[in-house]
Structure formats: C-alpha cells, structure tokens
Amino acid sequence: MASLKNGAVWAVWGAGLLCSGLSPASAEVDFARDIRPILNAKCTGCHGGVKQAGGISFVYKDQVIGFEGESGNPVVVAGEPEKSELFYRIKTDDEDDAMPPREDHPEGLSDQEKALIKNWIREGAEWSGHWSFEPPVVPEIPSIKDSENAKTTIDRFVVSKLEEENLKPSPRAQPGRLLRRISLDLTGLPPTLDELAAFETAFEKSSDDAIRAVINDLMDRPAFGEKWATMWLDLVRYADSRGLGLDDRRTIWPYRDWVINAFNEDMPFDQFTIRQLAGDLLPEPTIDDLIATAAHRNTQTNNEGGTDDEEFRVEAIVDRVNTTWQTWGSLTFGCTQCHDHPYEAFRNEEYYEFMAFFNNTADSDLNNDAPLLRVPSDRSQDQKAAELDRAIAASQKRIWEKGRAVAETTTWAATENLEVSTNNQTRYVVEKSGEREQFTTQGTVERGPLLTVLSNIPGATKAITAIRLTIQPKNTEKALKDSEWGFGIDKLRADMIGKDGTERPILFELSVADVPAMPHDPLIEVKADGTGFSAQTRIHHQREIILVPAKPIPVNDDRLRLQITSNGFALGAFPLVIQRGHIDITGETAWTDLAQDPGHKAARKALRTTIAERKKIPSVNIPMTSERPAQLTRPTHVFGGGNFLEKEAHVTTDFPESLPSPEGDSPDRLAMAKWWVSPEHPLTSRVFVNRVWERLFGTGIVATLEDFGSSGEDPSHPELLDYLALRFQNDYAWSMKSIIREIVSSATYQQSAITTPEVLERDSANRLLSRGPRTRLSAEVIRDQALALSGLITDEVGGTPVHPPIPAGVWKPFSSGDKWTTPKSGDKNRYRRSIYTYAKRSIPYPTFATFDAPSREFCTPRRLTSNTPLQALTMLNDEAFAEAAAGLARRMKYDTKGDVSTKLATGYRITTARAPSPERLQELLSLFSNLEAQYTSQPDLKKGLAGTADGAAFTVVAQVLLNLDEVLSK
C-alpha cells in the first residue's frame, strides 16, 4: 500500500479505506454508518453542497428522497430500489448513465456497496443526520470480562473495546511517574521533591486515597487555571497585539485573567459560554461579565494606513462566526461563506443568518479598539464602577427620551438660499432635494475643512428655538449595504448674521442626538453645540443632531451661519467630514421649555458629574463587545461568492435548520449564546469533553478536534463520548473541574505508558487506550517546568504581560514604540509562567513557536506536535534554559547533602520524579567525572559558566537532565 523510495514515501490515499472496516450488508442498514460514507466518498464531489449536478445533492434529504432530478425520475423511492434512479445509475453498464461516471471513477461502486444501497432503499431509505448532529444518547454501560481492570465507568467502555481486540489495559503507572503526569496535566508544573515524598508515603498506605487527595489538592491551586486557560486561549485566539497591519500592542490581558479565574472558580461551562458570547446583553452585567465579552475582541484589526475599516470590520465578524463554530461546535461552518457546505447540511444563506448575530456590535476596526471597557485597576471597585456605568446609561436614556419626545412633535422648516464654502480644497455644491436645499461634497475632499453654511431663515419664523443638522451618506440607499466613510464634529459655531454684517453668536444650552450615547464610547459627552457627535468611522444611516439655544433667538433680517470643523481622518488617508447634509430650524417653544426645565437641567448636570466620577476610577481600558442601538442597526446581506463588496439577499438572525433551535423570530446574540448550551444542542458538550480528553491523552476520542462533521473522523469510542458529554452537561451541570476530575480519576488515565513492540503493532497510536498517555509537553509547560525544576519560577497569578529573556535580534517590531524590556537576572518578572509572556502575533516568543504554540491569528483547535532540531537547539542553548540549568546545578551542588552520587540522583529525581536506575546513575556519574576532568584540565573552559570545575560539571549535567526525553515528555 505504500512504497519506499529514497527513504521517502508518497502514499496513495486509498490506504485509508483499510482502516474503516465497512460492515457487511447484513441485518439492518444504518444510514449514518453504512450509506453516508459511500455517498460522501463517491457521490458528493458532484452531487454535494458546492456542486449540485442535476439539482441533486446527497447532503440534503429533500434533494434525494422522492426528489426528481433533471432526468425526471425520482432519485430514491423509499422501499422500491427498482424505481429509484440512484440504484439504476449505480448498477447499470450503460456508459452514458453509469454513476459515478466511469471516466473519473473507473472502479465504480463495489458489489457490497451496491447491495448496501439497495437494501437501504428497500428497508425504507431512512435518512438520519451525521452522528454529531443527533443528540447524544445515554449509553448502556458495557459488561466486561475482567472487572479488575475497570475502576470507573470510563474504564468499562475502554476495557470493553480492548477485550474485543484481545488486548489488556496496562497496570497503573509507578507512583512518582503518576504524580508527575497528574501534576503536569492539572497544573502544568512538575511535583516538588516534598510533594513527591509525601505522595509516595501516602500511596504506600492507600494508593486510591493518595491519588484522590492529590487530584483534589492540585485542582484547588491557582496553577490549575493557568494551565487549562491555554487550551481556551488557543481557541479564542488570545494575543496581546492587534495583528495584521501594524500589529501594535493591545491591552486585553484582563480577559486572559478572566479565563484563568473561570477555570479556578469552576465556572459552569454554560455560564462561561453565555458571558463570553453575550455578557453585555445580560441584565445588569458585572464588570467581569463584560470582560468576558473581550473573547471576540481578540480578532485582528488592521491599522495600516490606507486600509478600509469596513473591510476589516467584516473580516473580524467573519472570524467571529468561524471561531464560534469551531470553538463550540467543532464544525467547519466557514466553508459556507461562499457556497452551501460541501458535505454538511448547511446552506450558504445560513452562514449570513448566523453572521447577523454579530453584525451589529459597536466595534468597527477602530485604531483604539473602541468600544473600550474601563476595568478598575483596583478590582474591589468593580461593583461601584458597574453601578456608575448603569446609572450613566439610564440617565442618558432618560435625558435623551425627553428630547426625542419634543423632536417627535416638532414641525421643522428648511433653511433656504444656502451658500456653502470651506477654507481648503474641499468643495460643496448646493442642490435641491425635493423642497429642501442640501449641500454635498464634490470632487476631492481635503482633510480638516472648516465648513461654512450660510442660509436664509424661512419667512414665517420669528425666532429660532432649535436647529436641526442632518447628515447623510452621499448615497443613502447604497450606504445601508456598503457604508461610507463617516464624519465627526470637532467644533461648531453658529451665528446670526445681520444685514450690516454684524455677528450675533448663538449659545446653545443642550443638544439632542439621534442616539442616547455614542456607540463607540458612551462616556463621550456630546456638547450642547454638537461637538463630539460623529459616525466613527463609517456611516450607514442618516444621522441628526438638534441644537437648542437657552432662549429663542429673535429673527429680523438675519441669516443663519453654521461653521463646522472636522479634523478627523481615518488611517492616515480618509477625511471624516460631512459629505451631505441640510439644516432645518423651528420656532416651537417646547424646545425652550425643555432647555429651561430645571429638572432636565439638573439631570444633565448630574450626568456630567456621574461621568466624571466614573472617569476618576483608575482603570485599564480593554476592548469589549457591545451592541449598537437599534436605530443604527447594520443590515446583514449574503455576500456574493463570499465577497463583502457584493451584497445580495437581506437576511436576519437565525439558526441553521439542521440543528435543533428554539422557537421565535429574530433571536439576538444572547439567545444564540444560550442556544449553544441548551440541553438539545448535540455538539457543545461532546466538543468540550473531547477537548479535555485530547489534552489529557494526546488524541481526542474524535481525533479531528477541528471537525465533528462528516469529513472528520468518527469517534474511537462513541458511547464513551456520549457518556462523558451527558455526564458533563447533566450530572455535573457543566462543571469543568468535575469532568476533568472524573477522567484523571480513571484507571485508563492512570495506566503506565510502558509498551511493547507487540502492543505497538496492534495499537500504535494508542487509539484503543491500551496504555497511559506519553506525549511531548506543550511549549508553555516545557518552559514552566524548566523554571520550576531550577527553583526559579515566580508564583504570582495574573497581571500585565511580562518580557522574559528573548534572543538578541528577535525583537524588531514594525511599530518601533513597542518595547521588549527584559527584567534583570533575579527579578521575579523574568520567571513568570509562560501564559503571562507578552504575545505579539508578528513576533511570537521564539521558544513557544519552536515548540508548536500557535501565534493566535485564528482559532487553533489543535496543536500539531513536531520534533525538530531547532527544539534541541532551544533546549540546549537558549538563555532561559541555560539559566534554568544553572539553577538546577545549584540545587544539586548546594541544596543537596551527601556525595556526588546522591547529588546526581537527586537531580534525576527532581527532573523525572523518580530515582535513577543503577545504569542511569552510573551514566550520570561518569558524565560528571568526565566533565569535571575536562574543566579541571582546561580551567578557561568554564569561563562564564561557573567558578569551579565541579560547578561547571553540575551545570552541564543539569543541561542533560533538562533535555532528557523523559523530561520533555509526559
């Protein structure tokens, strides 16, 4: 099946067929087990989601059963193979009719496959979804021959399968190695010598009790969250920089700490989900709930000059859709962006219906990451801050509603005879739009214009009580789909200009905008003269602001003059100016009444005070998710061919039909979040327990963590997967700690990793779980372990990212302001756990990249483990590991009492959690004496390493110990 050539193999993929074992055409045909694989392998290439030749798609039941294709014959008539076109096509010898077409598929279908399809049709052509789309069912706990080997329910599933294969599980691992495995898996840190000794003693007394106690102890440590958070941060693509473009620094670390705390506090996974996807829509959200929403603000933004904010806002939304489906559903929903899914039952438009859940968030690829959440630096201020935020929002709404109530009943008169000019090359023309005059830019717009609009006041108006400035996109209808660059008012001055040229400045008392607060930052105070009113940085809808003077402005023969300064420009290129607008006035006294209303006045004053008070709380500003007000909703359209510039049908929020969904129209983002963790959802709990399983065993029950769909692998132990999923979701009420505890408490997990060639032959990848897991440690754990073994590690949870030693010349950021300042030797921030290392996407920390950590541009469901010479160079030569070797050498030489042999044996025990075998100790001893002799005979050699020959020898021995395969592996 594979040929060896020059030590290399080009394998033909047909080999895969051997591994899946088709069941014989006996008993009842099961669609999912027997038929779908044939359809996927032989038919969906042309009759699938992308290509639907003849209108037939074997992805959808209604395009198969009773469906008439272009030939006019039904594809499948349930119960009647002879009337089914499908059966005719696969059995015929007629070259024109035969399917699959002989020129592409000379082999056609096997007799067995034909028989299966025939029987399936005869038995009624029952159709079912792919296994992962069907809800998990409570499995029968298998009975096994040898219950000695099965301590827990998990073990019964595993042993039952092993027995089928005539294999036996392995015995429990030796205590030291077991403790090391449990410690590394639960906390990412190795056991200390004291912990090891205590465990060994307890193990002697009662092994089960000792293991139970140590598992509980380790799960209670803060290090537990520090370890498990990484899995999640890979999924939500957490990084401390903005990505694409400038990749400058982004402050978002409080979210990383939120994830760590969520694991440590054992936040139920349903809450964990809802807060991250829609914490902002919860009633009375806490600061923590809002920090959680930063999960989807880890998307990249593009701050490169000359980039289109809308393009990269859409890009971020697309990423949120794909990441959500990957993270909670392990499905490649992203395929549906351009066409119907090639083999899952997802339609193209369903992608956009789901996108609509995210399309109305307030963020829009702004350089400063707005909207920002002000997270109090002193977290004991959280409650006060959240209360102030709520008070501000409520007060803004009340004040605004009073204003809008007046606006609703106002009759406006358009200003006339507009004369428009600017102080630079920007040109406006005045045109008629219906009865009203409006001004519009023409030609090239220069940044920073001062726009002056001089107009006549309609004859009937005796006094002005309010001025309404309306700002429109250049093309109102098109902008709804394809937004235009927005505008900002940085200064506004209004005057009455008398016939003789005298200027009477108008002083405003209040302004009423079309929204209660600016969506990109609710704490921006839009001034009475309109300063601060803006569309950042895009405009979809017509906008307006009403400016109200304290008292009516009497009109004689005056003209009205507005002077508006717009200094803003986006990304070094695009001036944010008013492109089209008009001005109305009114003389209705209701406005003056509002301006003079003492209650309203006091409320406005109180609001300012509250905002000032909130701003006084020292805070760290991080990106958050929030929803734009309803009146500014961005409509969602299907993108033609996935291209955001080609807007097709308008869609609203909905769930895909192939999955169970709640009743009701146009669900919101909160409903979507709850949908993922609803009891009916077939994917979420399976997906999560599978991730946990993979972290502990090295391979998931479903090996393709990224694909639970029909192109992914089937579960190795489907009943076990369902058992764990239901246990997690129901019995444990989504407790992440409980499900992790149950798995590490199983005999399956605690097996020894020792294997034999015979077993390897039968179970090479350990998919049958005939032995314990033995995988290479992850990048972060490799570094953390070295820091711990050398006694250097800092035990401190959370906080701003740190900058441990980085090889010279690596740090050359595109934005030169982004500094990497490594603390001096001995400073605690030099030895913090890896999760706190500043994660810049364009310059990943070299050690992590070398050991396969992703740079977190996109959701990474699974890390690939490689084994390369660059890893060896890192472990042997990198400054951080050299420092660790020196630390470990000191622990042997100074902290260990006894002779050299004892010191070396202790070094081995520190690093591997067990005593060296006599051969190994002998090897270490001869290495040590060999090195010591070399350093003694050539004293210059030890320069920069140690002051003494034995010190140098201990350091190199420490290096060897830190590089042992046993130390780099679990």
Place this chain on the structure above:
Amino acid sequence: MQPDTLLKELQIRSLEADTRRQFLRSCTTGLGGLFFGAQAANAAGGMPVHHPDSPLNALHPHFNPKVKRVIYLHMIGAPSQLELFDYKPDLEKLDGKPCPQEFLEGKRFAFIQGTPNMMGPQAKFAQHGNSGAWISERLPHLAKHADDLCFIKTMQTDQFNHGPAQLMVHSGQPRIGHPSIGSWVTWGMGTENSDLPGFMVLLSGGRLPRVGKALWSSGYLPSVYQGVQCRSVGDPVLNVTNPAGNSREIRRTALDSLKRLNEQTHAEFGDPETLTRIAQYEMAYRMQTAVPEVMDINDEPASVHEMYGTEPGKESFANNCLLARRLAEKGVRYIQLFDWGWDSHGASKGEALNEGFLNKCQQVDKPISALLTDLKQRGLLDDTLVVWSGEFGRTPMRENRGGKEMALKGRDHNPGAFTLWMAGAGVKPGYSYGETDAIGYGPALNPVHLRDFHATLLHLLGFNYKKLHYPFQGLEQKLTGVNPAKVIEDILA
C-alpha cells in the same frame, strides 16, 4: 542498545509509522480516513509523506523538476514598475493632467482621493541586450543581464494594502495562517542538505515586514517546514551557538551521555518518538557547525566582495545576496530575501520617487546583478530560479494624500498591474510576457494573477499545483486556493 539494532528499530518503526502518522500527523486535520482516502485516491493524488525522523529528507515531486531551488527577492513596499521595467511613453504626455474619471470608477485606493493628476515616468528608459528589454536608468547593472531575465509585466493581485498583499505573494491568501511557498515546497520535496534548514529567510535589516514571521510561516503544515530566519548580527540562526562554558567537546560529551540515557528510556517505554528525538539532537549538533560556516562570508575573496559590494558583519541586502548564493550552493531549497523601504508614496523623503527610491535602486542594483553573474559562473543558474517582485504595482496617477498635491513625488498602490521577473532554470531568458495598457494601469494582454504565478512556480519545481494539497478545515487546501489558476506555459523554457 547497539547502533545497528537502533537503526533496525528505526526502520521497523517507520514502516509502522507510515500508516500511523498519515492520519495523525502528516494529514493532521479535517481528515476522515475513509472520506479523504477515497476522494484523494480518486483524484489520483499523492501527498508527501516524510520519514518521521527526517521530515526534511529530499523527496521526489510529482514529475522531474527543472528547478531545484529558489531564491526569491522581495522588495517590501512595492517598487514602481513605471520607473523600472514598464516603459510608458504615453504616460509622459499625460503628465500633470487630471486623471480621467473612467480610471477611478469602481476602484479602491489606499491614499488617492477625488481626482488625482497623472504622472509620467520619473526615469529615462532604454532598450538592452539582444532581447531589447526596456530597463530604466535606475538599474544600470541589472540592465546588463537583460538577456537573462524573463519578465511578467501583467502581474495582478487582489489586495491593495501591504500586509494582506505581502501575504498574498507568499501564501496565496491575504490573511495570516496559511503556509508560505517555501513551506509548501520543503514539505513537498524536502531539502538537499540535512545539516541546514530547507527554507531560510534573510532580511536586509531596518524594518521587519509588517506581518513579520507570517510571511515565512508554515501555517497549518507541521512547524518543521517554517522558514528559519538567518541573521547577520548575533547568532546566524537562533540558539545555534553554545552558551558560555560549553565548548564543542563538552557538548559532544554531554550529547553522548544524553543519547545513552534516552536509549535507556526507549528500551524502557518503547515509545518510537524517543528515537526521533535522539536523531533531532544529532542533527542539531551538525547544524551548529554547518550554519555558522555557511553564514560566514569572511572567507570569500576580495573580488567577490567587490562584485557584490558586501561588508562582512553588516546587515545589508548585498550581504544577503552573497549569502543566498552560498546557501544555494549548499543545497538549501528555498531562500527568501526581504528588502525594505520601497513604498514610494512621496509622503516623506525616504518614500519619494525623486529621493529615497533612487537610493533603494542603487542599493540593490549591483548585488542582484552580482548574484546573477555569480550563479551563472558557478553553473548554479541551471537549476536555480531567481525571482524578483514587490507585492503590487503603483498607480500611473500621482498620489494626492489628504486631497491635495504633495511636495514630493509618489505613486499610490495599484493591485491591477506590476512587474515580476525571473531568471535561471526553467524559464525563457530574455523574454517578456504580458502587456499593460498605454499608461501601465492594468493589463492589456495576458494578465497573470499571483495564483497563476504560484501554479507556474510549483510546476517548475515539479508539482502539479492542483495535487499539492493539505486537508485543513474541511478543505483540500492549496497554495493557489479555491479560485482557478493556470500554469503560464508561454514563459517555460
């Protein structure tokens, strides 16, 4: 364990691993054994499967390649084709006139606003060599190689911002996360020198490309295929130098001991991965000599330094050109050079066509010319392909950032047309493919999308671009992506 038993063990293990790893490593993601098994087999596709212990071993591609290695010279920032290779006398006549509206409709620009003015070529052009190639006065040395060069004048890309466009050039996709060409190639055919990485990256110093390491990332391919960045200052490859107090003899002593200890571990646990680790440590040891050796240009004769304009110990494009030849000589598969400072907007002196651009041309002209001469003299040009490009072209309009005329001269980004040239194995020398319109704004004849270039490059390396694919996120991912691509047969020698 005896060395011969160890070797035997390895062989047995690789046979078994071939099946195991196809599923779990080589074909990591999106893989349903049955599903893709059948689909890929039907397509008669083959994907490279490397020996787990030597993932960079030379493999034979789909068919016999003309090109054994690639040196890619990327001028980050996108040099103006209108001042170098794409001579447009008609544009001269339009100089200073407002741009006609039809050129602006439906176009998206980075910085141009409203109605800009047209701008004629800012350099004198002449024809060179027997081929009569138009090359401007900015590149007098390169002009002497006119008959070695194969131009494509009608390169096109989808992207008009630097970050995405640079990613398009190197990974075929505008977003971070996809493998770069060098990763595809080393995955597909390994490398010829197991003591050196197969894919090496050299930067001229100054600014790093804005998306950084993503330009030489292995994306979803195993990380062993990512580009290894070489530096002129400090360690030539990260951590290739022993820490203080670790002489080569000491290191050997330590590694011998480490090997024996790991062999005991293998004997105890029976995990094949342990043997792979032993092999990787040995290769690392060999790399520690091989890399500094190849990166040290002090041993080159004065005549060579004179020809390239190199100064040992400096970070420069010239040094990198010389290093590229040395790496090619040693059998490195894919050598990627990045120069910077070519973004001639005219917004500052360094970025103006009438200022910084002149210096940039001067800096690269002689070294590129020397590289071509040197490769040719050594017979390396027979199986090495040199590629030169930016990430997009520049507009025939003068940039008017902020909506007004700027003091210095510059051009904005133009994804519609740019020039790329190749020289060496597999392509027609002294040849020019594709023609742009009268003002060099878009293609008039034979447009070549980056996808077509990628398909052609893979073809030259012996690959059917449709069949070099990798399952990821439910799709058979290719360098050329899902949109149609074609090999440009006309330029093949």
